[in-house]
Amino acid sequence: MSQTDTLPRQDDLPPSFTSQDLVTDQDVRWCPGCGDYSILKQVQKVLPEFGLKKEEIVFVSGIGCSSRFPYYMNTYGMHSIHGRAAAIATGLKITRPELSVWVISGDGDSLSIGGNHTIHLLRKNPDLNLLIFNNQIYGLTKGQFSPTSPQGKVTKSSPMGSVEHPFNPLALALGADASFIARSIDRDPAHLQAMIRRSHAHKGTSLLEVYQNCNVFNDGAFFTFTDRATKSDSVVVLEHGQPLLFGAERRKGIRMDGGGTPKIVDLDADGYAESDLWIHDEKDLFKASLLARFFDNPTEPGALPRPIGVFYAVERPCLEAMVHRQLTYAREKFGEGNLDKLIEGDSTWVIR
Amino acid sequence: MSQTDTLPRQDDLPPSFTSQDLVTDQDVRWCPGCGDYSILKQVQKVLPEFGLKKEEIVFVSGIGCSSRFPYYMNTYGMHSIHGRAAAIATGLKITRPELSVWVISGDGDSLSIGGNHTIHLLRKNPDLNLLIFNNQIYGLTKGQFSPTSPQGKVTKSSPMGSVEHPFNPLALALGADASFIARSIDRDPAHLQAMIRRSHAHKGTSLLEVYQNCNVFNDGAFFTFTDRATKSDSVVVLEHGQPLLFGAERRKGIRMDGGGTPKIVDLDADGYAESDLWIHDEKDLFKASLLARFFDNPTEPGALPRPIGVFYAVERPCLEAMVHRQLTYAREKFGEGNLDKLIEGDSTWVIR
Amino acid sequence: MSNIQTKTNVVIRFAGDSGDGIQLTGSQFTTAAALSGNDLATFPDFPAEIRAPAGTLAGVSGFQLHFGSTEIYSPGDLCDVLVVMNAAALKANLKQLKPGGIIIANLDGFDEKNLRLAKYAEGENPLNDKRLEDYLLHSMPITKLTRTALKDLGLSPREMDRSKNMFVLGFLYYMYNRPLEATIEDLQKKFAKKPGIAEANVRVLKAGYSFADTTEIQHGRFEVKAATMKPGTYRSIMGNQATAYGLVAASVKSKLPLFFATYPITPASEILHELSRYKNFGVITSQAEDEIAAVTSAIGASFGGSLGVTASAGPGIALKTEAIALAVMYELPLVICNVQRAGPSTGMPTKMEQGDLLQAIYGRNGEAPVAVVAASTPTDCFEVVFEACRLAVEFMTPVFFLSDGYLANGAEPWRFPKEADLGEINVRFATPDDKQNGTFLPYARDERLVRKWAVPGTPGLEHRIGGLEKEDLTGNISSDPDNHEKMVRLRQQKIDNIAKSVPAQSLDSGPESGDLLVLSWGSTYGVIKTALKQLRSEGVDVAHAHMRYLNPFPANIEELLRRYREVVVPENNAGQLVRLIRDKFLIPAIPHNKIKGQPFTVGEIKNKVWEILKES
Amino acid sequence: MSNIQTKTNVVIRFAGDSGDGIQLTGSQFTTAAALSGNDLATFPDFPAEIRAPAGTLAGVSGFQLHFGSTEIYSPGDLCDVLVVMNAAALKANLKQLKPGGIIIANLDGFDEKNLRLAKYAEGENPLNDKRLEDYLLHSMPITKLTRTALKDLGLSPREMDRSKNMFVLGFLYYMYNRPLEATIEDLQKKFAKKPGIAEANVRVLKAGYSFADTTEIQHGRFEVKAATMKPGTYRSIMGNQATAYGLVAASVKSKLPLFFATYPITPASEILHELSRYKNFGVITSQAEDEIAAVTSAIGASFGGSLGVTASAGPGIALKTEAIALAVMYELPLVICNVQRAGPSTGMPTKMEQGDLLQAIYGRNGEAPVAVVAASTPTDCFEVVFEACRLAVEFMTPVFFLSDGYLANGAEPWRFPKEADLGEINVRFATPDDKQNGTFLPYARDERLVRKWAVPGTPGLEHRIGGLEKEDLTGNISSDPDNHEKMVRLRQQKIDNIAKSVPAQSLDSGPESGDLLVLSWGSTYGVIKTALKQLRSEGVDVAHAHMRYLNPFPANIEELLRRYREVVVPENNAGQLVRLIRDKFLIPAIPHNKIKGQPFTVGEIKNKVWEILKES
Numbered sequence A, B: 001m002s003q004t005d006t007l008p009r010q011d012d013l014p015p016s017f018t019s020q021d022l023v024t025d026q027d028v029r030w031c032p033g034c035g036d037y038s039i040l041k042q043v044q045k046v047l048p049e050f051g052l053k054k055e056e057i058v059f060v061s062g063i064g065c066s067s068r069f070p071y072y073m074n075t076y077g078m079h080s081i082h083g084r085a086a087a088i089a090t091g092l093k094i095t096r097p098e099l100s101v102w103v104i105s106g107d108g109d110s111l112s113i114g115g116n117h118t119i120h121l122l123r124k125n126p127d128l129n130l131l132i133f134n135n136q137i138y139g140l141t142k143g144q145f146s147p148t149s150p151q152g153k154v155t156k157s158s159p160m161g162s163v164e165h166p167f168n169p170l171a172l173a174l175g176a177d178a179s180f181i182a183r184s185i186d187r188d189p190a191h192l193q194a195m196i197r198r199s200h201a202h203k204g205t206s207l208l209e210v211y212q213n214c215n216v217f218n219d220g221a222f223f224t225f226t227d228r229a230t231k232s233d234s235v236v237v238l239e240h241g242q243p244l245l246f247g248a249e250r251r252k253g254i255r256m257d258g259g260g261t262p263k264i265v266d267l268d269a270d271g272y273a274e275s276d277l278w279i280h281d282e283k284d285l286f287k288a289s290l291l292a293r294f295f296d297n298p299t300e301p302g303a304l305p306r307p308i309g310v311f312y313a314v315e316r317p318c319l320e321a322m323v324h325r326q327l328t329y330a331r332e333k334f335g336e337g338n339l340d341k342l343i344e345g346d347s348t349w350v351i352r
Numbered sequence C, D: 001m002s003n004i005q006t007k008t009n010v011v012i013r014f015a016g017d018s019g020d021g022i023q024l025t026g027s028q029f030t031t032a033a034a035l036s037g038n039d040l041a042t043f044p045d046f047p048a049e050i051r052a053p054a055g056t057l058a059g060v061s062g063f064q065l066h067f068g069s070t071e072i073y074s075p076g077d078l079c080d081v082l083v084v085m086n087a088a089a090l091k092a093n094l095k096q097l098k099p100g101g102i103i104i105a106n107l108d109g110f111d112e113k114n115l116r117l118a119k120y121a122e123g124e125n126p127l128n129d130k131r132l133e134d135y136l137l138h139s140m141p142i143t144k145l146t147r148t149a150l151k152d153l154g155l156s157p158r159e160m161d162r163s164k165n166m167f168v169l170g171f172l173y174y175m176y177n178r179p180l181e182a183t184i185e186d187l188q189k190k191f192a193k194k195p196g197i198a199e200a201n202v203r204v205l206k207a208g209y210s211f212a213d214t215t216e217i218q219h220g221r222f223e224v225k226a227a228t229m230k231p232g233t234y235r236s237i238m239g240n241q242a243t244a245y246g247l248v249a250a251s252v253k254s255k256l257p258l259f260f261a262t263y264p265i266t267p268a269s270e271i272l273h274e275l276s277r278y279k280n281f282g283v284i285t286s287q288a289e290d291e292i293a294a295v296t297s298a299i300g301a302s303f304g305g306s307l308g309v310t311a312s313a314g315p316g317i318a319l320k321t322e323a324i325a326l327a328v329m330y331e332l333p334l335v336i337c338n339v340q341r342a343g344p345s346t347g348m349p350t351k352m353e354q355g356d357l358l359q360a361i362y363g364r365n366g367e368a369p370v371a372v373v374a375a376s377t378p379t380d381c382f383e384v385v386f387e388a389c390r391l392a393v394e395f396m397t398p399v400f401f402l403s404d405g406y407l408a409n410g411a412e413p414w415r416f417p418k419e420a421d422l423g424e425i426n427v428r429f430a431t432p433d434d435k436q437n438g439t440f441l442p443y444a445r446d447e448r449l450v451r452k453w454a455v456p457g458t459p460g461l462e463h464r465i466g467g468l469e470k471e472d473l474t475g476n477i478s479s480d481p482d483n484h485e486k487m488v489r490l491r492q493q494k495i496d497n498i499a500k501s502v503p504a505q506s507l508d509s510g511p512e513s514g515d516l517l518v519l520s521w522g523s524t525y526g527v528i529k530t531a532l533k534q535l536r537s538e539g540v541d542v543a544h545a546h547m548r549y550l551n552p553f554p555a556n557i558e559e560l561l562r563r564y565r566e567v568v569v570p571e572n573n574a575g576q577l578v579r580l581i582r583d584k585f586l587i588p589a590i591p592h593n594k595i596k597g598q599p600f601t602v603g604e605i606k607n608k609v610w611e612i613l614k615e616s
């Protein structure tokens, strides 16, 4: 049974709007062939399933190619300033907990200029969905390296190769106490849809990193993970409770030794059973940390496959819920605020 | 043999200045009893050992009580703006690799407003030393909760208790690919000195978190770890290659089970030998990740002890070294830049 | 009782270590004065350090109180009475004392250590010095007397010393013939759960009173009668507190939930501290990770239909400028409270200045007009921030509310309003009916050029807003040249239209036309009013207009200015309003500047007026 | 050859999809014109999108070239020749073509799909339309002809289509009687490693040339003779490139290593791209995590003795304001390059504007004066940014260098200087000898009020600097009121002293006194110069002064302005310099504003002059 089928569905009501209703009258202005198109399409595809009303949905973005997204979604939307979408969305969600809030961001937007808001968002954990379109490049400004570009990357601003060690976005997110992290790929629509559903279903901040091809400035950054020829050997799909299997015949697996070191094994040659393998557990922070570190260069021999799927998902209280609990408690304890009493204070005198 | 003795000493020359030479003529203006005094003292104590010249040392800070530090160090110094010391220091270190650069910061300065510069500093890894004085409070602005204050903390700005889940600074640092993380405590001068030495000795960015008592706005936040009565049961001192032992008689230890779960054992009652215990390995990222997550409330029964010491220390190339390597390479390849040639370019014409 | 002199007003300055409870003593005496019906104004003068080492000059904390039986507009220049708890306090404050003034000194704060810390020369003690000859000196061992009074209560010396400010208070109550009862009641209420402490405080209060009665001051008792103030019920309030109340009031009157997001900074933090206590008003406070997150989350809340407010000072305001321009583009309500402090950069955080006016008006990239209003007194903060909220909501625009460190911490009596007396704030939400031919135009405008607020959750009004230039009416992205110019001018005109919705600029005092108009804004109000009142009593009648609306200007301002031969603009900066006036009207307004982190004195204003009148 | 008309100048506008290589074709023709000795100016007009869907109006990219045998100062208003690669390009640009002008159209870009994407009505094709009757239309199936020319090379259609811009180029070379050789050589050099591509390009170039020769344009050939320019060696250069060179030059002349830190942003990014290639000059470029890190790391580098420079635009500049004020307090050199773009907020990133002048001057908290200089032409960027570095280093201050999107991407011929011709930049480092009586005073000043640069590594000069107000001379923290006022005034006076070190404001053209002075700054220079030249030839002699130094003003500016009855200030904003002039001198300078994200046209300037002269 695939993960896609077992996902919780929010509601059994028939959808109040269709994917087509989500299309705006604005021409989509991404480059032809850009991976953003697929992400847009999958979001438009699954949103109607959630039993939401269209007017309850808000997309908030920063600046970047990816951040044009809200203009193409016929919901409420804010295209804002570079790096600040997470903070804007936090203000919106705290004050309007009933809205379904989606943050759309790029690797530059959320990890370079917006890095601080991203880590604080994750620790505070309001119930919203953060989608990072990671193309390992600055698209909108025409091709400089980003904080996720691999070291040595030659770009307009790094003609001799970038000297910067890149972030591992999911490892960073775990360090910031994220309650939900997942990864998917623009060119795997079914998986991407499943991950969007999971993001939505999670109570708390869900971070979904989407590998996205920028065919103009960083074409092929993820081809190993999407090309028919290399894909099955270089990607491992995480499913809760299932062993880490990959390869064309799903006969390669990953085991963990005592010290926490992952090892690739061949079920046939090495004589292991599936039950000997690493069983994925979304609730296990330690395992999730290890999986986030599966970050080998996929073209190198013996490289660990890159995981996609939900790495980690645990519930902890949402920011807005705690905020409103305090408001309720204060009203219970002190009564609804009375402006005249507040202004008057404790100590007055009368002049006649 | 204690860790303090085995630390690498930079140089065998006699010190060119004394601790007393590091004292400035400015009155120290921290509150009497503030933990900052001890940190200042230990830094002044060990700096002369490093074989540096006084004029090669620069202290850079942001804003906060802690950030007043440079004014009290008779070296070069910059007291800057809130949260930006890491970025300032990066610019300085890239351009002047031969200087010994120290960043002094508070939990608000480096983890709230300065969070982005901190994580980017760690990933870029210039060879400088970042000391975070973590008092779990905003001192200078008179007592609001900080991003390290425990949830529920009642402060001036959270009269019903803070609703925010705090950062675990060392976990965050590991997520940002820090190459060196350590923790010490203001009230343990010998250990603090050792950690300052280790920070200095590390090639790359060294992050030293110092638990610091703010006796005015957050008195006692770390008393469990410093009080004679509770200290030995609630602190475990990490030493490379040594088992995780603690308790008054050092007869309590920590074991790791297969899944990466730490467990407290009593060597006497449970019949374990020291060799059964978790042996600390500074080079092991996964052990370090687990140790960083030893973050229990120390007053709760059965709480894991809070580790102090060097959690993690690995070498990877320093930013400034790579930058200068490219400059050298460019000069070798293209020759020293010739301004006239540059300006002239490839394609000129002559008007007579 | 016969030897009690009557005075119309008195300035007392309390000075000592932060640890001496100076601010507390000051506030308590203030309350007593207020309860006796005096008008008053206060000025706390903090050191920059949290707790600088005791006894040092850097650690001296001050609190000045001006109270009287006449109307009081400022905390006064020099003081009549100087209370000093130690040698450093005397050294730092003596120049603030009027010739012949009274000094009340704690002898125990003048021991060798204290004298050394205060950097007096070896062997020198000012109390025994000829320099004090011209003053009336009451010196007494306050610490010892306090300890003696508490001997049998089993308190530690440190605990005992905490009450020593009560001794001063008791002494002053006797000196100014104030009853002790109200304060005693107050103490007993306040420490109801710690009767020991209540007892200690009351004892020491009485000890101070008795000490004054039985010892020195037979020939130095004064009485300050109740002021003839407008009848009504009063309370005392500080500027930041008034700001917080004003925000809550705007939330109540507009029926918009208040979302207040900020990052702590001196001297704005108390607004956060206050508001975080009003959760039963539905007020949400958010202490953000930085100023940018604060302002942007307020913008997010505002998009959602809350009253989005942020507050900061100095460097924190600088960080918000990018986001404020976004709110200009969005045309959403946003109130930015700037409690100005001395700059530039970190500057002098605990000192006041009016240095951020031009930044508020011009400090953004591109043509990004916003409204700017400024408060003139601590109580005025209430009204003006309320007005800022009204303008923000009614004109769908960011509004700067300017206060400063002097207003923030200064206190004055407040004839507070009732909710029912407050003006209306009219919110215009878009409804599904706002669709025209089936489409919603988020940037359609009314006759004032204001768009409606279309809030998520409203069916059929789904729309996108952004910081890119937008097409007129639809709000779609547009880089059409003519559209851009049109939108820039529309946004400017909308702000200019605010002038039609605010009162004409009035004269505060003085002749309708004539030789000289003093034009001012912000916290200089009280001092200038006092100075001009004094000048008037000296036969010089000069006009005074005080501006609340700094952008746009009230419609009649030019006409008003042209009625005077000269216009002088006193400001605690290097000249900012004066530049706007000169640019807009080509009127040769004269700057008068003080950039010391301190308010003007009455004398400094009077002298300038004399100087101008003499020259012209 | 007899039917070749001679023209003094020609404006060609190239338009098509970004994918059509419009910018490349434009640049190549520019090079050809330059090599023939024409003077010229160019104006690229990018769409906001990276690659908007092919064929749409939003995706149209433009490049305008003005070349001539006389001096050329601006890219021209309307064009003589319009090259359109598709229907959308025609629709978007037709209004820019002079009546009777020439259209060169790619027939293959006018198929049904393209017409639909360009939003022409069903069945309508402008090429067959009466609307084009007034123009001379050359339409040809460029795509097809290109493919035919390349048939036998085994290239894919996509690869072949990449060369179609060469066809246009060949066609134009014939039309303007230019030799092909230089370009052919160029192509062979450029594609030395890909001879197939070189071959393809050359073939298509020749095909276009032959097509023109053998077909249509017997009656439409022109010649533009070489301009009589100042003798010397020239190259063509764009503004951002010139800025990068200017920075390298300042580094070389001052012997200070250049540290350039920035965060990418349109239209400033090319400065980073350029500088990142000059590592053999010791130039360090740092692409920081955000604009705040960029400016603060430049400050850190500057403390260490490097020439610290940062660059940005619009929202990015807004983010730097807090840190710039820190550099004001530090009194360290810092150059901030602001390549202005249309605002507010994100605005129109690829369009130009002069909207950030008041922000540069007033956009910080507190009194934080900095120097501000602005470039007037692409080549002027070199000189002015060099001067910005000189002022920063010699006066130990932040300096704003203002450029804009129009200068950044515009090209012009440059009679480039030699290193030896460049001015000096005098660095004054403190040395151990600067200690006075054993102590070093980091804030001791020379007669110009400039402190020395004391760099880590210098023994004995250990000192601390900070953003808190500092005591005069020592730099220690001080909140002394008089000291604060003194320091504020010292910092202001130091900036004012810069006026003594810069040339007096000169007239660019026109009478020494008279009816009207046109006062301008920044990229309006060329257009205004052209307009006034034309007016002069029409008998109206109006004066023109163009300001490079915007803060402080040159010392003689007031005297200069007062020599004219009227002063008009054209600006691509809502009026900024004009406010400074009116405030400072109370001169009723008249604003003339265009806020369309586009430079003025010559006509717009001329009309305004006419209007003023008529009125007065």
Ligand SMILES: Cc1ncc(C[n+]2csc(CCOP(=O)(O)OP(=O)(O)O)c2C)c(N)n1
Pocket (backbone or CB within 6 Å): A063, A064, A065, A066, A067, A081, A082, A105, A106, A107, A108, A109, A110, A133, A135, A137, A138, A139, A140, A141, A146, D263, D264, D265, D266, D291, D315, D316, D319, D346
């Ligand atoms: C404050 C600010 N700084 C810089 C920019 C310029 N800018 C716009 S998008 C962007 C980065 C885009 O990269 P990313 O976030 O990865 O998005 P992508 O375009 O790749 O989807 C930059 C640097 C800006 N608009 N605002």
Ligand SMILES: Cc1ncc(C[n+]2csc(CCOP(=O)(O)OP(=O)(O)O)c2C)c(N)n1
Pocket (backbone or CB within 6 Å): B063, B064, B065, B066, B067, B081, B082, B105, B106, B107, B108, B109, B110, B133, B135, B137, B138, B139, B140, B141, B146, C263, C264, C265, C266, C291, C315, C316, C319, C346
């Ligand atoms: C831009 C800016 N925002 C806010 C402040 C006010 N401020 C100064 S220090 C500080 C926080 C201090 O906390 P921390 O960094 O933990 O240092 P501590 O005082 O506790 O040592 C704040 C909010 C400031 N000076 N500048």
Ligand code: SF4
Pocket (backbone or CB within 6 Å): A029, A030, A031, A033, A034, A035, A036, A065, A066, A135, A139, A140, A213, A214, A215, A216, A217, D050, D051
């Ligand atoms: S530049 Fe890259 S990321 Fe941006 S729209 Fe084009 S292909 Fe997509």
Ligand code: SF4
Pocket (backbone or CB within 6 Å): B029, B030, B031, B033, B034, B035, B036, B065, B066, B135, B139, B140, B213, B214, B215, B216, B217, C050, C051
């Ligand atoms: S407030 Fe706290 S951290 Fe600051 S100096 Fe005082 S004790 Fe230290």
Ligand SMILES: [Mg+2]
Pocket (backbone or CB within 6 Å): A064, A106, A107, A108, A133, A134, A135, A136, A137, A138, A139, A146
């Ligand atoms: Mg990207």
Ligand SMILES: [Mg+2]
Pocket (backbone or CB within 6 Å): B064, B106, B107, B108, B133, B134, B135, B136, B137, B138, B139, B146
């Ligand atoms: Mg702290």
